[in-house]
Amino acid sequence: MSRLHVIALGGTIAATNSGTDSASGVTPSVSASEIAAAAGLDTLPGGAPEVTFDQVAQVGSGSITLGMLDAVVASARQARTDGARGVVLTQGTDTLADSAFVLALINDSGLPIIATGAMRNPTLPGADGPANVRAAALTALDPSLAGLPSLLVFADEIHSPLTVTKAHTTSVAAFASPAAGPLGWVSEDRVILQHMPATLPGTLTVPEAGGTESVEETSEPIPPRVALVSVGFDDDLAYLAGLPAAGYAGAVIAGVGGGHVSTRAIDAVAALAEKMPVVLASRTGAGAVLERTYGYPGAEIDLLSRGLIPAKMLDADRARLLLILALRAGVPAEKLPEVFAAFRG
Ligand code: ASP
Numbered sequence: 001m002s003r004l005h006v007i008a009l010g011g012t013i014a015a016t017n018s019g020t021d022s023a024s025g026v027t028p029s030v031s032a033s034e035i036a037a038a039a040g041l042d043t044l045p046g047g048a049p050e051v052t053f054d055q056v057a058q059v060g061s062g063s064i065t066l067g068m069l070d071a072v073v074a075s076a077r078q079a080r081t082d083g084a085r086g087v088v089l090t091q092g093t094d095t096l097a098d099s100a101f102v103l104a105l106i107n108d109s110g111l112p113i114i115a116t117g118a119m120r121n122p123t124l125p126g127a128d129g130p131a132n133v134r135a136a137a138l139t140a141l142d143p144s145l146a147g148l149p150s151l152l153v154f155a156d157e158i159h160s161p162l163t164v165t166k167a168h169t170t171s172v173a174a175f176a177s178p179a180a181g182p183l184g185w186v187s188e189d190r191v192i193l194q195h196m197p198a199t200l201p202g203t204l205t206v207p208e209a210g211g212t213e214s215v216e217e218t219s220e221p222i223p224p225r226v227a228l229v230s231v232g233f234d235d236d237l238a239y240l241a242g243l244p245a246a247g248y249a250g251a252v253i254a255g256v257g258g259g260h261v262s263t264r265a266i267d268a269v270a271a272l273a274e275k276m277p278v279v280l281a282s283r284t285g286a287g288a289v290l291e292r293t294y295g296y297p298g299a300e301i302d303l304l305s306r307g308l309i310p311a312k313m314l315d316a317d318r319a320r321l322l323l324i325l326a327l328r329a330g331v332p333a334e335k336l337p338e339v340f341a342a343f344r345g
Contacts, residue, residue, distance in 0.1 A: 002141055004041065004049040004086055005079035005111070006133075007072050008032035009099075010059040011092025013118035013129035026121050028058045028092075035090055038122070039133035045189050049141065052079060061092025061099075061117075066324070067220035069102050076109035086112050086140025088133060093117040093166055093174060096152060100161035101318050103150035105325055108203040113150045114140040119172045128155070128172045135186040142191040149200060157182040160197040162313070162343070165285065179286035179313075201342040204325045224249040224327035228320045230283050231255050237265040240272045250276050250323045253308065254283035254316035258290030259300045266298050266306075273307040277327075277336050280304065281311035281319045288313045288344075309336055312343040 008014060010028030013035055017026055032053040042048035054075045057068050076087045087109075091099060100115040107113050116136040118129030136153040139145060152159045154175040163177035177183075184193035225248045229237065233256075243251060251272060255261050259280045261269055272278050280303050282289050289311050290300040304310060311319035319340070326339045 001047060002049045003052065003079075003082070003084040004088065004137055004140060005052045005054065005076065005082075005084040006032050006036045006088045006090070007054045007056055007075050007113075008035060009057045009061070009064055009068060009072070009089070009091035011061050011090065011094075011096075011117050012121045013090050013092075013116075013132070014058065015121040016123050026123065028060065030122060031055055032090065035129060035133060036088075038130040039137065040130070041134065041137055044134070044137065044141075046141075049085075049137070052082065052084065054079075059092075061095040064091060064095055064099060065220060066102065066223045066328070069099060069106065072099075072103065072113065073107050073109055076107060076111050076113055080109050080111050084111060085146070086114065086137075086142075088136045088140050089113050089115045090129075090133060090136075091115065091117055093119060093154075096154075097161070097164045097166055097175070098317060098321060100150050100152040100159075100164060102321055102325070104161040104200050105149075105204050105322065107149035112140055112145055112148050115150060115152045116154055119170060119174055126172075131156070134189075138186055138189060139191055144191070144193060148197065149203075151183070153186070156186045158184045158186065158191070158193070162197060162200070162318070163286075165315070165317075201339075204329050204339075223324050226320050226323045226327070227251040228316055229253050230316065231261050231265070234262060235265060236262065237268045240268040243272060244275050248276065249327055250278065252279045252281055252311070252316050252320045252323060253303075254281050255289075255300075255303070256283060258282060258287075258293065259303065259310070260294065261298045261303065263298045266302065269303060269308070270306040277323065277333055278308050279311050279319045279323055279336075279340065280308040281314065281316035283316060285315055309340055312340050314340070314343050 014028040014030040015026035114136040
């Protein structure tokens with residue numbers, strides 16, 4: 001009999017009305033085992049897996065921390081020792097793509113962690129959580145995906161953590177991979193793959209997360225602060241000057257187009273790059289940042305010559321997460337370009 005480990009962090013998939021007053025909204029309260037029970041995992045093809053559970057947190061996904069994801073990895077490591085073949089992670093969708101990417105970098109458990117959630121909470125007609133958990137379980141147990149650290153499964157589509165993004169506030173098909181499309185899908189309880197993701201770099205280091213007790217109750221260190229700066233039309237980015245004093249250790253500039261800023265912003269960007277690592281990405285959300293096309297002031301050749309690090313194929317959100325993890329792992333400034341170079345553009 002195969003063994004599946006289900007880890008839960010909260011989110012819409014777990015959210016119900018706690019009182020009689022529906023105006024007060026839904027909050028995460030349904031447990032990991034209740035979420036799994038609704039997915040009918042006992043009728044999976046190949047026989048009912050033995051399912052184990054770990055409620056690592058019960059929060060809205062905007063409040064998920066790096067420490068919680070460390071605890072998810074620790075839980076997956078223990079599950080592997082106990083004989084599990086795959087892991088399903090349920091959480092809120094708002095940061096589901098972020099978690100999948102972080103787990104792609106730090107999951108050294110040897111088990112794939114398949115992240116999923118729901119857009120409609122369990123009190124609503126057509127709640128999508130159970131179907132998503134079932135598809136995620138099938139993906140987690142599929143032998144062809146066993147070597148991958150993480151994937152995101154939603155609305156029967158299987159997405160790479162390198163490309164997936166939440167692209168709609170309410171649609172049940174909220175997730176898309178604009179740069180590459182999904183890797184495959186789940187149909188009639190079978191995983192159908194069209195592509196495999198490009199090899200993910202090795203793990204960046206996972207400090208011991210102190211077991212799998214609820215992270216909410218423990219105080220965890222604040223990871224290095226990295227600012228995400230989306231460049232607006234005609235923006236001089238004057239506020240960048242305040243980042244060092246505010247405690248930031250790095251920044252990601254999501255430039256317009258291929259990675260550009262206004263000529264009026266060049267001085268602020270260059271001054272920041274003298275004080276901390278600054279990564280250049282694009283605000284477009286798909287494609288690689290340019291490195292050798294445009295020669296005008298404020299374009300990518302100018303900015304990279306001032307010490308900015310190209311984000312390669314990573315979008316700005318993923319570039320920020322990678323920089324946080326690299327700084328947390330103690331990667332020295334001169335080695336940071338190599339960390340990003342692994343994500344060839
Ligand atoms: N809207 C969210 C969700 O889909 C809430 C959250 O991310 O926690 O789960």
